[in-house]
Amino acid sequence: MGKIVCAVDLGGTKINTGLVTEDGKVIKSVKIPTNASEGPDAILGRIKKSIHDVLKMASLSAKDICGIGVGSPGPLDPVEGVVISPSNLPGWNRVPVVQILKDEFGIPVALNNDANSAALGEYIFGSGKGTKNFVYMTISTGIGGGVIIDGKLYSGTNCNAAEVGHATIDFKGPKCNCGNYGCLEVFASGTGLAKIARKAVESGKNTIIKDIAGEQPIKAEHVFEAAKRGDEVAKKLLDDEAFYLGIGISNIMMFYNPERIAVGGGMSKQWDILEDRVMEVVKERTLQPLWEVCPVVKAELGDDIGVLGAAALMI
Amino acid sequence: MGKIVCAVDLGGTKINTGLVTEDGKVIKSVKIPTNASEGPDAILGRIKKSIHDVLKMASLSAKDICGIGVGSPGPLDPVEGVVISPSNLPGWNRVPVVQILKDEFGIPVALNNDANSAALGEYIFGSGKGTKNFVYMTISTGIGGGVIIDGKLYSGTNCNAAEVGHATIDFKGPKCNCGNYGCLEVFASGTGLAKIARKAVESGKNTIIKDIAGEQPIKAEHVFEAAKRGDEVAKKLLDDEAFYLGIGISNIMMFYNPERIAVGGGMSKQWDILEDRVMEVVKERTLQPLWEVCPVVKAELGDDIGVLGAAALMI
Numbered sequence A, B: 001m002g003k004i005v006c007a008v009d010l011g012g013t014k015i016n017t018g019l020v021t022e023d024g025k026v027i028k029s030v031k032i033p034t035n036a037s038e039g040p041d042a043i044l045g046r047i048k049k050s051i052h053d054v055l056k057m058a059s060l061s062a063k064d065i066c067g068i069g070v071g072s073p074g075p076l077d078p079v080e081g082v083v084i085s086p087s088n089l090p091g092w093n094r095v096p097v098v099q100i101l102k103d104e105f106g107i108p109v110a111l112n113n114d115a116n117s118a119a120l121g122e123y124i125f126g127s128g129k130g131t132k133n134f135v136y137m138t139i140s141t142g143i144g145g146g147v148i149i150d151g152k153l154y155s156g157t158n159c160n161a162a163e164v165g166h167a168t169i170d171f172k173g174p175k176c177n178c179g180n181y182g183c184l185e186v187f188a189s190g191t192g193l194a195k196i197a198r199k200a201v202e203s204g205k206n207t208i209i210k211d212i213a214g215e216q217p218i219k220a221e222h223v224f225e226a227a228k229r230g231d232e233v234a235k236k237l238l239d240d241e242a243f244y245l246g247i248g249i250s251n252i253m254m255f256y257n258p259e260r261i262a263v264g265g266g267m268s269k270q271w272d273i274l275e276d277r278v279m280e281v282v283k284e285r286t287l288q289p290l291w292e293v294c295p296v297v298k299a300e301l302g303d304d305i306g307v308l309g310a311a312a313l314m315i
Helices: A040-057 A097-105 A114-125 A184-188 A190-202 A209-213 A220-228 A232-256 A266-285 A302-312 B036-057 B097-105 B114-125 B184-188 B190-202 B209-213 B220-228 B232-256 B266-285 B302-312
Strands: A004-010 A014-021 A026-033 A068-072 A109-113 A134-139 A143-149 A152-154 A260-264 A296-298 B004-010 B014-021 B026-033 B068-072 B109-113 B134-139 B143-149 B152-154 B260-264 B296-298
Touching: A004 A040, A004 A302, A014 A040, A014 A302, A026 A040, A026 A302, A040 A097, A068 A097, A068 A114, A068 A302, A097 A109, A109 A114, A114 A134, A114 A143, A114 A152, A114 A260, A114 A302, A134 A232, A134 A266, A143 A184, A143 A232, A184 A190, A184 A232, A190 A209, A190 A220, A190 A232, A190 A266, A209 A220, A220 A232, A220 A266, A232 A260, A232 A266, A232 B232, A260 A266, A266 A296, B004 B036, B004 B302, B014 B036, B014 B302, B026 B036, B026 B302, B036 B097, B068 B097, B068 B114, B068 B302, B097 B109, B109 B114, B114 B134, B114 B143, B114 B152, B114 B260, B114 B302, B134 B232, B134 B266, B143 B184, B143 B232, B184 B190, B184 B232, B190 B209, B190 B220, B190 B232, B190 B266, B209 B220, B220 B232, B220 B266, B232 B260, B232 B266, B260 B266, B266 B296
Parallel strands: A004 A068, A068 A109, A134 A260, A260 A296, B004 B068, B068 B109, B134 B260, B260 B296
Antiparallel strands: A004 A014, A014 A026, A134 A143, A143 A152, B004 B014, B014 B026, B134 B143, B143 B152
16 A cells, blocks of 8 residues: 555634545545634644544554644645644634644654645646746636745745735835735735626626526626626626636746646636636747746646545655 | 855946855956857857966966856756847857857856846845745846746746746736836836936926936936936936836735845935935835835945856856
8 A cells, every 4th residue: 555644634613633544645634623712722623532532443553554644724834733723723822733743643753835845746746747946827716826846845935935916016006915016916806806896797788697686795606607607797807717727837937937837726727718818928928938938737636635645845 | 265256247338257165255356358259169169268377377277166057048948058039149049158168168057047047146244145935127228037936047948937027917918028017117217217317307397407417318326417407307207216116016915925135236326315215115015024124225336236146057
């Protein structure tokens, strides 16, 4: 069976714990609610229990596995092994997750943030395999990323490298929650697209987006659905979305000169609709030596990316 | 005396060749014109002669030194040791500089582009000492850069990493020579500032910039001089200049999360005038964990940066 690691994907709403082989197969897993409002002690108790549970399911003990990888929301300190104060984990304040799990299981523990873990997961098990310099970009409610340099995850000086969503693409643009103005996320994230769509609807544009949303607030998915049905306003919104993503990807190439970029996250399910226009913008806007060595592909790990990313931290 | 390397700073107008000690002292040097129009064979002949000359000046032979570092305009391939086709070296087409100098001198030769060499020079001998993750940004007629990741120069997949001048900061901005629109260089380089100043003058604004320039075309230095004399239009242009640089530096932090950024190049001589406003913009626009770990400082190597950068490639 080869080496096995335990992977904990800690999120604001659920905890996904699995046993993963060194070639990236999830052999056992459990998914439990985080119940974030209960605070760190209760959550750490559930994490420990979930690890004991997957070990028992595989008839293994802690000494049979190489270690535990934990992917967590940031900010965190991967060197100290401390989760600092994630906005979706209330009450956490410099929680020494690595030491706590080491004390419980007596094996090595590695910690990094979810975007970095996902990048490493894609690099080792998915779309980044075979490269040396690789960028993973996640497009979801927000936009984040992780970068592999010379075959190693580059976390930056305090684990904040590859904040690709918050780099400015239009210095006169609207304000983002991050405090910056006109960053990529404010235009091209799922939240950004939905906000721009709501404005279009409110301004009285002739579109079926509102009808598709019905009683719900307008979301990115409603724009994609309207465009599929031929709605011109929605099609223009997606053309703009692809334009913004093209600028963002161009900037990634200018900074990192990677040999591959993978696009993941919820919105990447719509990549096929956006891809042609995105790549047109990338080629128009980027120095040719940069884009011609760097294909942009879809991430491959799908829903397992959280667990496989956490596993990759230990492999 | 310790180890000595030979350094060749090949530019479009001059070739600067020196012998450099491992602690960054230039012990002998010669500066000769490139005469770029004469093509690669003549220039390579002059480079070889300049190396023989500095060795003779120090009463050394090639076997007494560790190797030769060459900083050259790009595009080039540092792995193959080939200069591809720099725009300011007409007639060059995949010239195997490394092999040619190895054949002549029988010692190791390293090649990289001028921005990367300068970054490594600042890292080893100047403003980047003591860090692990460091970015050097040069603000001159153009804007370029180089990045050190985990203590090593990161050149990227084909030696085009850290094209910080050509990343977009305003996707609706003016077209740059690079083909992109609204990149940092088009706003904040010396050429960019001069162009914006010329437009201000042509639009009839009440400013002494034109008087200072006299018969010459308006240059960045004329704007700085006018501002020093209290010219309000020039002061506003420099306020904008600092704003653009703040956005550019913010983006560098978002991508690389470095622990220090150094600013060099001709325009950095005016850094003291720009610094306060630049840093105000950086702090307004950047995630706090990024700016609070990353001081922005002036580069230290001054006019020796070309030779010391080339030397650093070999140290």
